[in-house]
Amino acid sequence: MKVLKFGGTSVAHSQNIMLVENIIKKESQNNRIIVVVSALQGVTDQLIKAAEAASHNNENYLQILKNLEEKHLDLVKDLIPFSEQSSWLSFVKKHFNDIEDICNSIFILKEFTDRIKDKITSYGEFLSSNIITARLKSNGSDAFWMDSHIVTDSNFTNAKVNFEATEDNLSQFLNENKNQIIITPGFIAKDAKENATTLGRGGSDYTASIIASVIHADELEIWTDVSGMMTSDPRLVSNAKPIVEISYSEAMELSHFGAKVLYPPTIQPVMVKNINLRIKNTFDPEAQGTLISHHVKKSHFENEQIAVGVSNMSHVALLTVEGSGMIGIPGVSAKLFQCLSQEKINVILITQSSSEHSITIAISEKDVFNAKSAIDSAFEDDLKLKRIDPVKIETDLAIVALVGENMKSRSGVSAKMFGCLGNNGINIRAIAQGSSEKNISIVISEKDITKAVNVLHEEFFESEIKQVHLYICGTGNVGMKLIQQIYSQNEYLKEHLSVNLRIAGLSNSRKMIFSEKGISENEFTSFDQNGQEASAEKFAQEIISRNLRNSVFVDVTASSEVPNIYEQLLKRSVNIVACNKIAASSDFEKYKNLKNTARNHSCQFLFETNVGAGLPIIGTINDLIRSGDKITSIQAVLSGTLNFVFNNYDGSRTFSEIVAQAQNEGYTEPDPRLDLAGIDVARKIIILAREAGYPIEFTSVENESFLPEECMKGSVNDFYDALSKYEDHFRNLLEEAKSKGKILKYVAEFKEGKAKVGLKHIAPESDLFHLYGKDNIVIFKTLRYYEQPLVVKGAGAGAEVTASGVFADILRSV
Structure with missing residues (x-):
């Protein structure tokens, strides 16, 4: 014999009840069954609301009862053949008259006790179970309605069951009535004096479990609106998976802490009798559902799964x-x-x-x-x-x-x-x-809570794919290339690295957009028109308020404002990948604070592309220091822009034309003076010295500028005008180097705790001489690399290689 229970969503309205009818008919073909039904969805709450309104002398209770009555009358009209409707319509009206009489008494006495509450709420299941029985009988099923035979104490609203008396009642009833289908209301019971009592939260599930226990049923089936228990709440975790099999004790633990598909008291009666409990979906009856039993098959633990939910x-x-x-x-x-x-x-x-x-x-x-x-x-x-x-x-x-x-x-x-x-x-x-x-x-x-549940679910149930949420600030040359690389490479990352990069937020100086599901390529191309007004602070607050797991903030701007939000993001354990050099080259205490904040909050602050674009320069320093080596000096050409300019400036074209070419090809900052004045190079040597362990300030860098002072004034257009005006100055610098058989390179040096940058004459025997195009070179002398220095050399500028360096940092951060 089987016991089936259908919850409020399963019997919410006539269409759902017809689905329930099909399930009952199928299950009763080979089994005698007892069917426990809940009240129509929302009815119990509305009955309580009406009674509470009456207790506060609010006549709105009459309208609530009228709406409930209409709901049940409509149900009769939808489910019962016209020739049989009259008696059932009268049945509904009679019982709503009784409910109204009780509420009228509450209204007069202004008293709403637990005993009255049980009496009123019992009508929900009473009416639904009778109407469903009538529907089954009208279609020829051998169905019979059974009043509650569960006996309890008089602890109204949360009554304790007398299992011995209940078993006697049910045994007698089932011996006297041999119908194939028994329909009974859930949630409600009676005390020794025949007063209506209720079984508390989840009472209908508990009713079904009690009945299954005392009649020694073969199986208890709980029919609801989901296909079994899930590894997590699917409203919070989009990748929640059905649990095929689970033990009683595991189900008890999950249900106790909020797995709404099953209430903890339901498990106890069937667990004691070792009766299998199965969770099924009314709206997908062919789905396997979840089997809860004492003995879980070994396949449940295949791949050594540690947790079930x-x-x-x-x-x-x-x-x-x-x-x-x-x-x-x-x-x-x-x-x-x-x-x-x-x-x-x-x-x-x-x-x-x-x-x-x-x-x-x-x-x-x-x-x-x-x-x-x-x-x-x-x-x-x-x-x-x-x-x-x-x-x-x-x-x-x-x-x-x-x-x-x-x-x-x-x-x-x-x-x-x-x-x-x-x-x-x-x-x-x-x-x-x-x-x-x-x-x-x-x-x-x-x-x-949403973040925590998703993090744990991903760690214990989705180890094959790690979801990473990216917030990218900056859509200039590097930002555009980075976004394109992410879109084109993401499938590869999923397959080979088990990482899914999702652009959850995007901002430039004007607009910003967000999407927890990921910004599509179409949204990306139109966000400047459709986004909301942007600022660095607003962007940070959105990231913090969304509180998504595995979050990475990516700064591909040259803004002095954006680094101001780093600390608050790091304090919320948001990883930071910065192409922007300002933070790492700002006041030493600020730099140190950001590094410490990242460490203290178990997150990453990465800025490999601050120096050398995609070259592994900072990473090399970190490896040397961690392995116990000490850097004694650094000599470097660190500006791809300046190297490009002086490699191409041979006198055949003006210095201004070469600089313009460098800017057009994406090698310079938006304002080329940051490169040509040595400010960018000074920042880079500061960053390298700090990563090498030296507490050096930007103001201590000796900068030997080769630009006339007038070039530094006014706008970018004024700068180009000044370059043209001082062409003779630049040609003299070039000719002086040539006369000595040397070439011009803008060199950064760090030695004995001091840093300087400036234009140098480089002889052919120098490692810096054979450096072409936009290449960078860094020469490290260390305690281990003293006679033969360690050299890192390669392309040090360009949107494509810089974006790839940022991309690599993103992957390191997760």
Whole structure:
């Protein structure tokens, strides 16, 4: 014999009930079945709302009842043949008259007790189950309606079941009635005096489980609107997967912490009798669903899956009782939990310090006021004598639980869990893990719940693909190339590196757009017209408020404003990849603070492209230092722009024309003076010296400028006019070098703690001589590389290679 239960969404309206009818008919072909049904969706809440309105002398209760009556009358008209409708329409009207009489009494007496609440709410299931029975019988099914035979105590709204009396009742009924299909209301029961009682939250599921238990059913099926239990809440995690099989204890843990498809009390009765429980989808009856049983097949743990699911619970508060007067005093915990029990306050989670100095409990936020009052009263003397401190309350919290029997005795599970949360800036307020090791529960901020659940789900259930959210600031030459590279390379990254890069935000100096699902190429090309007004601060606040996992902020601007948001992003564990040199070459204390902030918040601050575009220069320095070497000097040509200019300036064209060519080909900053005045090179040598471990300031760099002072005044157009005016000056520099058999290179040097940049005459025997096009070169002398220096050489400018260097940093950051 099977027991089937259909929830409120399954019987929401006539179309859904017809689906239920088909399932019942199919299941009853080979089995005698008992079908437990809920009230129509929303009816129970509306009945309570009507009664509460009546208790406050609000006549709106009459309209609420009228709407409910119409809903049930329409259901009869849709489901029952016309020839049989009259009696059932009268049936509905009669019972709504009874409901109205009860509400009228509440209105007059202004009293709405738990006993009356149970009486009123019992009508929802009573009406739905009778109408569904009538529908089945009208179509020739051997169906019979059974009133609730569950016996309880008189604890109204949350009654305790008398299993022995219930079993006697049901056994007698089933012996006397041999119908193939028995329909019965869920949620409602009766006490010894025949008063209506209810079984509390999830009562219809519990009804079905009680019946399955006492009749020793072959299986209990819970039919709902999802295809079984999921590895996480699909409303929060788009990649949540169905769980094919799960143990009773795992299901109990998941349901306790918010898996709404099943309520914890449902499992206990069938678990005791070792009856299989299956979760099925009314709207996809062919879907496999989830089987809950004592014995889970080994295939459930294929690939050594550690956990079965991630569950969550919102609207949680933490209460902490602490004080020196608690240490070594027996009975403190008992006193605490007793006073909460008397107020019917459920404790969700408990954690206690080993010193016994404090006890922290998690409860529902709605119970905070009553809990504090109860604790203050119970510990009144201790509070007065300062043996304990006033109760500390924290709200706006949530619980996230990682569940799985296979976690037992597996080392590293907690480290993996806390590591991925920490790397995403999720602060854990409290932790609880039972000795059974089936559940690790954490308390976090409510605002972090979506991020935390996704991080854990990705870490334990989606290890094949890591979702990375990129926020790109800057759509100039480098930014455009970077975005194109991301779009073209993403499929390769998914296949070979198990990384999916999603551009979640994009900004330039005018507009910005966001999309959690990723900005498509079409959206990218039109965002300047459709985006919202942008600023660096607004962009940062959007990133923080969206709070997405594995977030990376990418700065491909030359803006002095954008680096101001780095620190607040790093403090939220957002990785930063910067092509912009300003942050790393600003005041040394600011640079050091950013590096420390990144380290303290378990995130990355990467800026390889600050020097040498895509060349591995900073990475090389880091490797040398980490391996114990020390850099003693650096000599370098660090400006692809200046190298391009002096490699191409041979007197056949003007100096101004060569600079314009460099700008047109994307080798210069938007304002070429940053390159030609040596400011950009000075920033680069500062960055290299700092990464080598020297606390050097930008103002200490000796800059031997070759530009006449007039070139530095006015606009970019004025700059080009001045270059043309001083062509003889530039030609003299060139001829002087030629006369000595040398060439011009703009060189950066660092030695003995001092840095300088300037135009040099380079002889043919120098490593700097044979440097062509826009190439850069860096020559390191170290304790290990003293006689034969370490040389890094290659293309040091250009949007394509710079973008590829930024791309590489993005991949390093995740």
